[in-house]
Amino acid sequence: MTDLTTSTAVTVTMTVNGVEHSSELDPRTLLVDHIRTGLGLTGTHIGCDTTSCGVCTVLLDGKPIKACTMFAVMADGAEIMTVEGLKQNGELHPVQAAFKEKHGLQCGYCTPAMMLVGAALLEENDDPGDDEVRWAISGNLCRCTGYMNIVESIQEAGAQMRAGSNGVEADDMELQDEQTDADRPKEATMQEVAE
Amino acid sequence: MFPATYEYLRAGSIDEAVAALAEDPDETRILAGGQSLIPMMKLRFAYPERLVDINGLHELAYVRRENGHVAVGALARHADIVASDDVTGAVASAAPWVADPLVRNRGTLVGSVAHCDPEGDWNSVLLATGATVVAQGPNGRREIDITDFIVGLFENSLDEGEMVVEVRIPVPSGPSGGVYNKLERKIGDYATVGVATHLELADDGTIAAAGIGLTSVVPYATKVTEAEEMLVGQMPTEELFADAASATAAASNPHTDVRGTEKWKRNIVDVYTRRGLASALDQAHASEPTTGSTA
Numbered sequence A: 001m002t003d004l005t006t007s008t009a010v011t012v013t014m015t016v017n018g019v020e021h022s023s024e025l026d027p028r029t030l031l032v033d034h035i036r037t038g039l040g041l042t043g044t045h046i047g048c049d050t051t052s053c054g055v056c057t058v059l060l061d062g063k064p065i066k067a068c069t070m071f072a073v074m075a076d077g078a079e080i081m082t083v084e085g086l087k088q089n090g091e092l093h094p095v096q097a098a099f100k101e102k103h104g105l106q107c108g109y110c111t112p113a114m115m116l117v118g119a120a121l122l123e124e125n126d127d128p129g130d131d132e133v134r135w136a137i138s139g140n141l142c143r144c145t146g147y148m149n150i151v152e153s154i155q156e157a158g159a160q161m162r163a164g165s166n167g168v169e170a171d172d173m174e175l176q177d178e179q180t181d182a183d184r185p186k187e188a189t190m191q192e193v194a195e
Numbered sequence B: 001m002f003p004a005t006y007e008y009l010r011a012g013s014i015d016e017a018v019a020a021l022a023e024d025p026d027e028t029r030i031l032a033g034g035q036s037l038i039p040m041m042k043l044r045f046a047y048p049e050r051l052v053d054i055n056g057l058h059e060l061a062y063v064r065r066e067n068g069h070v071a072v073g074a075l076a077r078h079a080d081i082v083a084s085d086d087v088t089g090a091v092a093s094a095a096p097w098v099a100d101p102l103v104r105n106r107g108t109l110v111g112s113v114a115h116c117d118p119e120g121d122w123n124s125v126l127l128a129t130g131a132t133v134v135a136q137g138p139n140g141r142r143e144i145d146i147t148d149f150i151v152g153l154f155e156n157s158l159d160e161g162e163m164v165v166e167v168r169i170p171v172p173s174g175p176s177g178g179v180y181n182k183l184e185r186k187i188g189d190y191a192t193v194g195v196a197t198h199l200e201l202a203d204d205g206t207i208a209a210a211g212i213g214l215t216s217v218v219p220y221a222t223k224v225t226e227a228e229e230m231l232v233g234q235m236p237t238e239e240l241f242a243d244a245a246s247a248t249a250a251a252s253n254p255h256t257d258v259r260g261t262e263k264w265k266r267n268i269v270d271v272y273t274r275r276g277l278a279s280a281l282d283q284a285h286a287s288e289p290t291t292g293s294t295a
Helices: A033-037 A094-101 A112-123 A130-135 A147-162 A170-194 B012-025 B037-040 B078-083 B088-096 B111-117 B120-130 B225-231 B236-250 B262-286
Strands: A012-017 A019-025 A057-060 A063-066 A077-083 B007-010 B027-031 B051-055 B064-067 B069-073 B132-137 B140-145 B148-152 B163-170 B175-185 B194-201 B207-215
Touching: A019 A033, A033 A057, A057 A112, A063 A112, A094 A147, A112 A130, A112 A147, A112 B175, A130 A147, A130 B051, B012 B027, B012 B051, B012 B132, B051 B078, B064 B236, B069 B111, B078 B088, B078 B111, B088 B175, B088 B194, B088 B262, B111 B120, B111 B163, B120 B163, B120 B175, B120 B194, B120 B207, B175 B262, B194 B262, B207 B236, B207 B262, B225 B236, B236 B262
Parallel strands: A012 A077, B007 B051, B027 B051
Antiparallel strands: A012 A019, A057 A063, A057 A077, B064 B069, B069 B163, B132 B140, B132 B163, B175 B194, B194 B207
16 A cells, blocks of 8 residues: 555656756656756746646657656656757757747747747658648647747748758847857756756 | 656566556556546546556557557557558548647557547547457456457456557458548547448458447447448448448437537537548558458
């Protein structure tokens, strides 16, 4: 008979955005809670909490999944990418740049998930048609109903990837550099929280 | 939301999982995709005291043709079935309509089948295609016909300590076809109405085998035997399909709720059965007579 108030902690090691984290976790900790509270990566949002809305999307070994419907212990040994991992070497991922360029967001709450789903789609198909993009994001709800621009943003990111561009336009670079500098101390803080 | 506490075990082999299950079958659940189990635990509808995680058993992550059937292992995700060239007919047709793309990346066909949710899509498809379930328990493996496996609402016929390790979907040796028609309010939703249809043709063009399965409009996934019997041995015609569709609608037992009235849902069953049979017939005519016979 299991004790109803405590569970035996399980050691879980996962690589999140390229950084390995080892944690002792209550088995009932949901992956999304571990990412947000345990690792301090709050770009992964919680919406419906019932496997419907998809705002808790993260990439698990490259595939988008709903982090509210997975126990963190199940991700032992896995590679996780959250929205914080999209930016590389201080440069926005093409999908991030395209969401900015095409205004692929209104309130922004679903945006991290939409960008991750878009990035995963573009890995497999960098020239998706409207239907393919809409199919890919069909497990993600935008309650502003700003789907038109989301679809355009993902397609624009694909176009930039096909053109070999990193998606950051020259006039964005300056802003980008500023953001990078501003981000650095914050990232360090999050790292400390994680450790 | 987080569930009640439980003991977490990571299975290193099928035998280990079965042994853990056999220790306390009433309080232990197998955890594969978790896309049904975890929400139930979060809502405190389910309180298993122990979960046996089989996600490490990569040898169960397969969809492949062997000995005249397509074998789907317990760790094959819905997305693996969508991507597989080995599945055809109603199974291939149903795969993209199970939940949404993110859930399909985690959820498994075997888990859905074992769960026996009356609104789960797979069981009606497996009833239509004549699938079998392979269970492994303390006394070894056995095959269970899907009609014997589904015994009620969230209820299967597994013995204590048994887990489903594979589902086998027969590949017909002659011309065949099948489709799953699903009405849903939005992607990812459960079916308001789901109708799986499957046809196999004999050399003379008559119907050699027929399968019809219902989702959501019956207390649990149900095979419509009376309509199937009307079809077998007959030459396929629009009139015959209309009669079988009427019989299927009559055999369904939908309820009026926020999704629609009983009468309207019954009409959808009729329409979907007719369309499904016509589409299955088109596929059968288009398929080579030898399709699948060398599997």
